[in-house]
Amino acid sequence: MISPVPAEKRARRLCLAAVFLLLPLTFAVESHGSLASLLLARELVAEDVPSGKAAPYAGGEWRLDTFKVVTGGDPRLVMPQDRALVVARLRVEVLQEVAELWQMCRFSLVDAEGRRWLPLFLTLPGDIERLIEPDGHSAPSCGSVVLSKPSPGSQVTIEEKFLVPRAALATMTPVVSTAGARPHYLRFKPSTSAL
Known part of the structure; x- marks a missing residue:
């Protein structure tokens, strides 16, 4: 098995960090309209x-x-x-x-x-x-x-x-x-x- 080079390890870590940042951000952006509609449909x-x-x-x-x-x-x-x-x-x-x-x-x-x-x-x-x-x-x-x-x-x-x-x-x-x-x-x- 060939061990990854430091640049490859760094790229993998950046991609993993990006997933943890972008996934919640994407969810927030995509659900914004739905959440606004939900709040406007409720009697609060x-x-x-x-x-x-x-x-x-x-x-x-x-x-x-x-x-x-x-x-x-x-x-x-x-x-x-x-x-x-x-x-x-x-x-x-x-x-x-x-x-x-x-x-x-x-x-x-x-x-x-x-x-x-x-x-x-x-x-x-x-x-x-x-x-x-x-x-x-x-x-x-x-x-x-x-x-x-x-x-x-x-x-x-x-x-x-x-x-x-x-x-x-x-x-x-x-x-x-x-x-x-x-x-x-x-x-x-x-x-x-x-x-």
Whole structure:
């Protein structure tokens, strides 16, 4: 076996050192966009909104209008004993152009343990809809309201329905965020009405 010359040993050491330097550097450069996107997709900075109050967010004044808990008191509405249907409605006064700000609107419920419930995607029969809706008919969801292109000065109603455990209702808070305003988000203090 031929022993390597000092210049060859030096070159090998430099290459090994370069790998230890360049590999983390390459990872950092390549993942920078992904990390920025990840941070912007997360809800990190909460703004608490007291019950009945409005808060400025993403080009509008947002207020929790209705937080109605339906536990199945009507024979037409059959649901598991340990579950409740929550109808949450936001009213937003649009202050500026929001087409970009309201993209990827996310409206969810979060309990004290940090568990998150996403809205139901269903259409209810007309008589059930009239039973549980605050004014007898439903409003657009958070994700679809941006498609109506609300203009500045208009008022928009957003509504979502959630099926949640009854045990978590006491600590349940509605949370809303949009892509144009994340990592900031609104956390509402609800005053519930039950059916």
